[in-house]
Amino acid sequence: MIPYGKQDIRQSDIDAVVDVLTSDFLTQGPKVPGFESAVAQKVGAKHALAVNSATSALHIACLALDLGEGDWLWTTPVTFVASANCGLYCGAKVDFVDIDPKTYNIGVDSLREKLEKAAKENCLPKALVVVHLCGQPCEMLAIKALADKYDVKVIEDASHAIGGKYQGEYIGNGRYSDITVFSFHPVKIITTAEGGMALTNCDELANKMNVLRSHGIIRDPERMTHEPDGPWYYQQVHLGFNYRMTELQAALGLSQLERLDEYVAKRHTLAKRYDELLKDLPVTCPEQHADTYSGLHLYVIRLKLNELAVSHKAVFESLRAQDIGVNLHYIPVHTQPYYKKFGFKADDFPEAMSYYREAISLPMYPNLTVSEQSEVVSALKAALSL
Structure with missing residues (x-):
């Protein structure tokens, strides 16, 4: 995986x-x-x-x-x-x-x-x-x-x-x-x-x-x-x-x-390649704010569900089934059972919930190879076409 x-x-x-x-x-x-x-x-x-x-x-x-x-x-x-x-x-x-x-x-x-x-x-x-x-x-x-x-x-x-x-x-x-x-x-x-x-x-x-x-x-x-x-x-x-x-x-x-800057630079190289490979797919790629240089710990896409015939869950499960270890960062804290007892409701923070319903974290780490990254994108294309 x-x-x-x-x-x-x-x-x-x-x-x-x-x-x-x-x-x-x-x-x-x-x-x-x-x-x-x-x-x-x-x-x-x-x-x-x-x-x-x-x-x-x-x-x-x-x-x-x-x-x-x-x-x-x-x-x-x-x-x-x-x-x-x-x-x-x-x-x-x-x-x-x-x-x-x-x-x-x-x-x-x-x-x-x-x-x-x-x-x-x-x-x-x-x-x-x-x-x-x-x-x-x-x-x-x-x-x-x-x-x-x-x-x-x-x-x-x-x-x-x-x-x-x-x-x-x-x-x-x-x-x-x-x-x-x-x-x-x-x-x-x-x-x-x-x-x-x-x-x-x-x-x-x-x-x-x-x-x-x-x-x-x-x-x-x-x-x-x-x-x-x-x-x-x-x-x-x-x-x-x-x-x-x-x-x-x-x-x-x-x-x-000693390798901090090297690691972050490599993450940016991977992110730029993801951006290019995913530009024609029904997903939203991460935005880089003009005042910032991201550490790029994660590369999170958001599914354009209104353009898809498959659900968020189906895409996630398909990627996992294809041995792509995607994750979701994060489940909004206010929806956790421990926090719900304080009176929070899911729709208290609508932008957070919209993000949660669409987000998937794709593999992102310095040793991710070009071939592995291409495999991730191919698996995503297959998952979006279910």
Whole structure:
């Protein structure tokens, strides 16, 4: 089967991990801070904190922004559940903003209207999680202007977008948000097997997240409540978590990071070929916003169902039957049983539901060959002609 996504592991990656296995440190050694420093330097951020998943990064980001009971977190309904769950972990309430029908990210007009209404009703969100879906950066300049106007903290969920750019600058530089989160899951652009990272330009937020990711413990005497009992002494000052990244993961990440630009460029080459091969089919190809350079984690098409005699489900099932490992990113979060109990209804966010009824993620990864890509397109043509 041709999968929708796949990691690229080379001998240099294996050697980097083996070097750690034969070193003195498997965890809490020099590789994690080295990986953090390399990513921060690459994207232009002041601080980077590696953790064991992007979900963990989202959680400590919300906690660092003091999100809690009585607060609201808003995000897009078209995302993985973690983008919303991070608010619930903190005791906050969650709501959604409908998507833009072209970029599939949070719609700026929808956000503006919802913020205006919330301001009148005195229920503005404390935090907004914007998701760079498929690697396509959101319209961050407009989003930051709205966030500043209504005093809303912004987290960029850039799990799909490392290596992508907004207005010529790398995603993660913190110019338009308080915190940015990356994912290093195997199907993402670079991998640490599992893993994530939170980036910020704020010293205070970085310090909070650093403590929260490791049990809420500090070892700096200057930050303790009293003089240390001895050189062994530490204090727990917050209810933190064991969200640390291992040295093995960081070593793999450092090795992969060297090929970040290569990976993203290859994805763009594949996307351009898809665009050409699919231009005469009854599908809508991804749109590249003029201000952005997508990380292209995913290549999502939308079926023009009004031009087809087959259903969305039939096309999906046919592709799977032909050993094309397509997927659907994502089932709108507000339709999940856990969220429906909060009163959400499917038609609350019509653009998200329209997207869901038409979207299919085609295979997209750097090692996808031309022949495999042609096989994907041939299978799609057959599925559309059922």
